[in-house]
Amino acid sequence: MDAEIIAVGSELLLGQITNTNARFISNHLSELGINVYYHTVVGDNAARLEEAIKIAESRADLIIFSGGLGPTKDDLTKETIAKHLQTELVYDVDAVKSIEAFFEKQNRAMTENNRKQALVLKGCDVLVNKNGMAPGMIYDDQKRTYILLPGPPKEMEPMFQFEAKPNLATRLHEDAQIVSHVLRFYGIGEAELEVRIQDLLDQQSNPTIAPLASDGEVTLRITANAENSEKAWILINKTKKEILERVGDYLYGVDDDSLSSKVAEILITNHLTISAAESLTAGLFQSELAANPGISQSLLGGMVTYTEQVKKEQLGMPKEILEKYGVVSAECAGAMAHLVREKFHTDIGVGLTGAAGPEAHGDQPAGTVWIGIAIGKDQPATYRLQLSGLRNTNRLRAVKFAFYYLIQLLVKKGYSKDK
Amino acid sequence: MDAEIIAVGSELLLGQITNTNARFISNHLSELGINVYYHTVVGDNAARLEEAIKIAESRADLIIFSGGLGPTKDDLTKETIAKHLQTELVYDVDAVKSIEAFFEKQNRAMTENNRKQALVLKGCDVLVNKNGMAPGMIYDDQKRTYILLPGPPKEMEPMFQFEAKPNLATRLHEDAQIVSHVLRFYGIGEAELEVRIQDLLDQQSNPTIAPLASDGEVTLRITANAENSEKAWILINKTKKEILERVGDYLYGVDDDSLSSKVAEILITNHLTISAAESLTAGLFQSELAANPGISQSLLGGMVTYTEQVKKEQLGMPKEILEKYGVVSAECAGAMAHLVREKFHTDIGVGLTGAAGPEAHGDQPAGTVWIGIAIGKDQPATYRLQLSGLRNTNRLRAVKFAFYYLIQLLVKKGYSKDK
Numbered sequence: 121m122d123a124e125i126i127a128v129g130s131e132l133l134l135g136q137i138t139n140t141n142a143r144f145i146s147n148h149l150s151e152l153g154i155n156v157y158y159h160t161v162v163g164d165n166a167a168r169l170e171e172a173i174k175i176a177e178s179r180a181d182l183i184i185f186s187g188g189l190g191p192t193k194d195d196l197t198k199e200t201i202a203k204h205l206q207t208e209l210v211y212d213v214d215a216v217k218s219i220e221a222f223f224e225k226q227n228r229a230m231t232e233n234n235r236k237q238a239l240v241l242k243g244c245d246v247l248v249n250k251n252g253m254a255p256g257m258i259y260d261d262q263k264r265t266y267i268l269l270p271g272p273p274k275e276m277e278p279m280f281q282f283e284a285k286p287n288l289a290t291r292l293h294e295d296a297q298i299v300s301h302v303l304r305f306y307g308i309g310e311a312e313l314e315v316r317i318q319d320l321l322d323q324q325s326n327p328t329i330a331p332l333a334s335d336g337e338v339t340l341r342i343t344a345n346a347e348n349s350e351k352a353w354i355l356i357n358k359t360k361k362e363i364l365e366r367v368g369d370y371l372y373g374v375d376d377d378s379l380s381s382k383v384a385e386i387l388i389t390n391h392l393t394i395s396a397a398e399s400l401t402a403g404l405f406q407s408e409l410a411a412n413p414g415i416s417q418s419l420l421g422g423m424v425t426y427t428e429q430v431k432k433e434q435l436g437m438p439k440e441i442l443e444k445y446g447v448v449s450a451e452c453a454g455a456m457a458h459l460v461r462e463k464f465h466t467d468i469g470v471g472l473t474g475a476a477g478p479e480a481h482g483d484q485p486a487g488t489v490w491i492g493i494a495i496g497k498d499q500p501a502t503y504r505l506q507l508s509g510l511r512n513t514n515r516l517r518a519v520k521f522a523f524y525y526l527i528q529l530l531v532k533k534g535y536s537k538d539k
Numbered sequence: 540m541d542a543e544i545i546a547v548g549s550e551l552l553l554g555q556i557t558n559t560n561a562r563f564i565s566n567h568l569s570e571l572g573i574n575v576y577y578h579t580v581v582g583d584n585a586a587r588l589e590e591a592i593k594i595a596e597s598r599a600d601l602i603i604f605s606g607g608l609g610p611t612k613d614d615l616t617k618e619t620i621a622k623h624l625q626t627e628l629v630y631d632v633d634a635v636k637s638i639e640a641f642f643e644k645q646n647r648a649m650t651e652n653n654r655k656q657a658l659v660l661k662g663c664d665v666l667v668n669k670n671g672m673a674p675g676m677i678y679d680d681q682k683r684t685y686i687l688l689p690g691p692p693k694e695m696e697p698m699f700q701f702e703a704k705p706n707l708a709t710r711l712h713e714d715a716q717i718v719s720h721v722l723r724f725y726g727i728g729e730a731e732l733e734v735r736i737q738d739l740l741d742q743q744s745n746p747t748i749a750p751l752a753s754d755g756e757v758t759l760r761i762t763a764n765a766e767n768s769e770k771a772w773i774l775i776n777k778t779k780k781e782i783l784e785r786v787g788d789y790l791y792g793v794d795d796d797s798l799s800s801k802v803a804e805i806l807i808t809n810h811l812t813i814s815a816a817e818s819l820t821a822g823l824f825q826s827e828l829a830a831n832p833g834i835s836q837s838l839l840g841g842m843v844t845y846t847e848q849v850k851k852e853q854l855g856m857p858k859e860i861l862e863k864y865g866v867v868s869a870e871c872a873g874a875m876a877h878l879v880r881e882k883f884h885t886d887i888g889v890g891l892t893g894a895a896g897p898e899a900h901g902d903q904p905a906g907t908v909w910i911g912i913a914i915g916k917d918q919p920a921t922y923r924l925q926l927s928g929l930r931n932t933n934r935l936r937a938v939k940f941a942f943y944y945l946i947q948l949l950v951k952k953g954y955s956k957d958k
Contacts, residue, residue, distance in 0.1 A: 171598075410823075427840060
């Protein structure tokens with residue numbers, strides 16, 4: 121089944137809102153194994169919408185619309201589709217009642233244009249709108265399936281996920297199961313990773329391997345197609361094994377893991393506590409870690425030690441280290457990790473120092489970063505980065521590298537099972 | 540001039556990322572008065588991309604592509620366009636140099652597939668990529684203009700805004716000047732703001748007023764068209780004055796200001812120092828502030844005090860406050876602000892505490908936040924928020940409100956001139 125998603129709304133073409141609906145729907149369709157080959161956005165204009173429908177009909181057998189079901193004159197999706205398919209619109213009794221109830225609840229008089237929202241394509245399956253007034257529709261003709269959804273994501277998302285998607289799943293009724301598994305890498309560039317698995321990328325058919333890079337991370341999505349999910353997983357695991365033999369050193373997680381969620385998971389599972397002293401990242405390491413619910417049992421706190429004075433006074437940094445090695449040094453990062461760990465009585469201490477840019481720090485060029493990680497009484501491990509991004513990209517990359525190195529150290533110490 | 544935007548990338552069709560590029564480009568095109576009638580998304584597939592190009596050519600005379608300029612085999616936008624337009628790709632000498640320099644700086648060997656990024660359509664205007672490797676292009680044939688941009692928003696956005704857009708502007712309006720001015724508001728919802736200026740929105744023609752809401756902020760973009768920029772500014776300032784008479788209380792900045800850059804500007808200009816003690820935000824306030832270059836003379840440092848123990852031991856929070864009022868309270872936020880200011884010897888101290896969610900904190904529901912701001916020896920000002928988002932939305936909103944209240948307090952104390 122090949123699908124196209126058509127979002128209707130001039131506000132999208134004016135750049136006032138982003139088409140998040142297409143992403144949401146696509147993501148769910150890919151889970152069902154339905155191919156999406158095109159997204160289209162068209163304005164509130166009947167002629168152009170009909171053109172878009174004709175084009176979609178030439179290349180898809182499932183066409184999903186979002187937007188244009190509301191009460192105003194600009195809302196003309198179902199009217200245009202009804203005319204195009206030469207069918208009529210009829211009032212859905214339940215939808216009329218629910219719209220009337222909505223106004224009653226708000227103590228407002230219902231205006232006539234609101235009743236228009238209860239009109240649906242004759243013969244369609246009505247999708248109930250639990251978060252708004254306009255119902256959705258699934259309409260079949262001989263050749264194709266048309267799904268009409270409201271535009272506001274709060275209404276569209278639950279309607280698609282809990283009503284339209286199960287309906288599609290039962291229709292598909294195929295013997296094939298499609299399973300996807302995402303491998304997540306850090307510390308290696310997309311081009312470099314692809315070179316190392318080029319032959320696998322060239323050979324691929326089932327499973328397929330799709331690389332994706334963003335914010336310094338690279339992912340590979342392995343997707344297999346088999347008669348049941350067990351067999352699909354056998355295919356996936358074989359390909360995964362081949363990939364990891366080449367680039368397994370850079371794997372940090374799978375599927376919905378993030379660097380920070382992976383760190384949080386290891387810390388929480390193993391009842392480890394952590395603190396951090398941050399200079400160039402100024403709290404970003406701790407803030408990213410705190411994005412994970414449940415982290416408060418592991419992340420006790422830490423410091424932002426932006427100036428040398430604060431490093432000395434608040435953290436107890438020996439002035440000899442600053443004088444002898446400078447603030448952008450392995451010695452300083454290691455001491456920050458060690459000192460914050462002692463001060464906050466945690467199992468792990470992390471220190472981040474460097475020159476975020478745009479200015480160099482003395483003789484250290486912008487982008488030079490030192491990360492220190494102290495685990496227990498061990499001598500802190502230190503890592504040097506030479507980043508080349510803008511100030512805030514460098515700060516984010518530094519935090520991600522700190523997470524990445526921390527995962528590696530903890531796994532090496534046996535704190536996490538290999539996935 | 541009618542435009543169509545084609546985003547290329549299978550990750551968009553799989554729902555892995557959202558097409559924010561189309562929104563960004565559309566927004567800027569609407570300022571130039573260029574109509575956008577369609578957005579299209581197509582995967583990394585040459586045949587389907589060429590189909591999309593043909594359809595776009597039938598309905599647009601400006602076609603803007605984003606994505607598919609990278610080093611991998613999947614990246615085939617320019618190759619497909621070159622073939623379709625029967626022109627060739629040639630190496631751009633400057634782009635080759637800049638890619639080589641990128642790898643040299645990172646101390647990594649350049650792989651051959653990276654050189655491919657320097658290939659451009661013969662005869663095009665090259666758009667320099669200041670934040671990545673692949674250059675962009677503006678290519679004209681007899682009938683149409685084609686603009687090719689990289690996919691990652693960090694690369695695409697500045698390239699479009701500062702290189703492609705001025706190029707388009709000079710083509711369009713040789714005699715007319717288009718000037719835009721953005722007003723930035725916080726602490727007021729989009730719907731509320733629109734109600735207050737509804738008559739201005741209804742009347743608008745020149746200047747136009749475009750509202751846009753994101754991440755709790757609302758902006759109004761005023762765009763005027765006149766024979767020179769002086770006359771355009773007269774139109775803009777008249778409309779701006781009318782707007783600010785209604786909602787000026789919520790204005791925090793203009794144009795490229797952000798809440799954090801505005802705070803940084805006031806602090807740095809007035810030689811004020813600041814520290815923060817953060818609980819639910821766990822370093823995000825300090826990290827966002829540190830995003831601004833030059834902040835190290837004002838942001839000395841601070842603490843993340845995630846647990847009660849750390850609040851007591853490291854910050855010196857009296858246990859009576861925690862026992863009597865609890866950790867999510869005005870008293871605790873005020874004391875955090877006061878204590879961190881004293882401890883770090885700064886002019887200003889900020890305290891943030893609350894329940895980010897998803898769990899409530901005792902009898903304080905998720906989303907309850909207290910902000911404390913201590914300026915000099917004054918009694919700390921405290922503010923309560925009741926937020927309704929998810930955990931990390933609440934954390935970000937809390938930080939933004941802290942910036943917003945801080946700006947208001949500082950301006951009231953005469954530290955900043957009204958813009």
